[in-house]
Amino acid sequence: MSKKKVFSGLLAAVLAAGLLAGCGSNAGDGIAPSEAQGTSKEQAVNVYTARHYESDDKLFETFTAETGIKVNVVKGKAEELIERLKREGESTEADLFITVDGGVLNTAKEAGVLQPIQSEAVDQRVPKQLRDKDNQWVGISTRARVIAYSKERVKPEQLSTYEDLATDKWKGKVLVRSSTSLYNQSLLASFIELNGEQQAEEWAKGIVNNMARKPEGADRDQAKAIVAGVGDVAIMNTYYVGLLVNSKDPEEVKVGESIGVFFPNQETTGTHINVSGAGLTKHSKNKENAVKLIEFLTDKEAQTLLTQANYEFPVNAEAEMPELLKSWGEYKAQEIDFAALGTHNKKALEIFNKVGWK
CATH class of the missing domain: 3.40.190.10 (Periplasmic binding protein-like II)
Incomplete structure (x- = not known):
């Protein structure tokens, strides 16, 4: 099945299921009780996220289907996750930190828990103003x-x-x-x-x-x-x-x-706009897989799903926005x-x- 068909089916499933009621970083339920980690026997990427949207979960599933890389997700409030990254230090299993506010992303950067993201694909897809000046985080959507x-x-x-x-x-x-x-x-x-x-x-x-x-x-x-x-x-x-x-x-x-x-x-x-973004953790054990996930989340198809399922603005200009957002004008x-x-x-x-x- 082609990549385009996979995403078309995914978008239809998300919309049909009514997976539209999301919550921001202020509405987290704390750390998820199940926190399976990747092992040396399987390709994995471990995500700490303060975004609690079903559309994100579906995107992670599609990434795994396409790449064979399992995405293990820990959800919580942004502040909790940053503190956890600081506490865990070099022993952390987290590879990516995702949240919904530019200020919070900068807090993570200043806390020393992130490292630069090196990806030509990301640099080409995401405008400079929606990326950290030191590339320690990159936007995945705006509102x-x-x-x-x-x-x-x-x-x-x-x-x-x-x-x-x-x-x-x-x-x-x-x-x-x-x-x-x-x-x-x-x-x-x-x-x-x-x-x-x-x-x-x-x-x-x-x-x-x-x-x-x-x-x-x-x-x-x-x-x-x-x-x-x-x-x-x-x-x-x-x-x-x-x-x-x-x-x-x-x-x-x-x-x-x-x-x-x-x-x-x-x-x-x-x-006023704000940004949801992803940062590569300083002590990522699966750095290559983490960068692949960021590249996946910022490509045209994934960006189209995010905007059509959750009505956020895409960071990739090639994404197809829903008619409602288009009707509001530039x-x-x-x-x-x-x-x-x-x-x-x-x-x-x-x-x-x-x-x-x-």
Whole structure:
């Protein structure tokens, strides 16, 4: 069977099974109880991952079917996995570390648990801005944090920037999740990098003043609150809109179809994006196999599956995005070093606490 047919069948299986409800690094269940390791008798690659998506599991299975290399997966929260890598040191069995935030990837780099990835294929497929400057991690997908709005009560021309959401114009109309969300922490960290601490604090204070309710729930809950009339606009990640529109729950589909997606700051700094990425561990015992898996995850077919199954944006421009994502149009993204998201995380938390963003 051809590689293309394998991926076509895999994509159909993922979508038919409804394997769309994923969770980010904040929603891990800790270290998996079963942690089979590769042996000298079989080709293997051992992955520590904070991405908990069924689409990833299916991709690993396909990689094994194509290469004969078994993928052993340990799932957990990113912070736990980094600490585990530090603790295990040279004795670790992990070959790859995968997570969903550029700042966290940089934390792993600074912790000394990664090493450079050397692959011409990866360098050609993944844009420079989506790779670590020292090649210690590489992006495998991105997501944009946008303004979702009620199609009934808000016209797109009323929207412009993140900063505009903090003005009196949106008093009592803004919905957003808690400051404990890494998504919000990285969003504010990007503002600190681009505009400085004072402006970032003023923005956060303005959002608190304009909240339609105290922060609660996850991103999809903000969309549901828009449709329920609690607020008119929400700050949320694009891929959640895709999950809603393509849900097996008719009520969620109705929610997804009732909200619009607006990419803010197109005339200024660009829309905030974040990256999911993979890093090669410093003490990998299966380095060649690990690089092969990274190359697999960044090729056209795997990238097409990731974007069509989980509605994330691909890092490989050759991937075929779903029609929903195409319908939103092209957008200008922020141009910052993803390391800044980690560098400014502590200050972002201080600002959230100071302005009362619970």
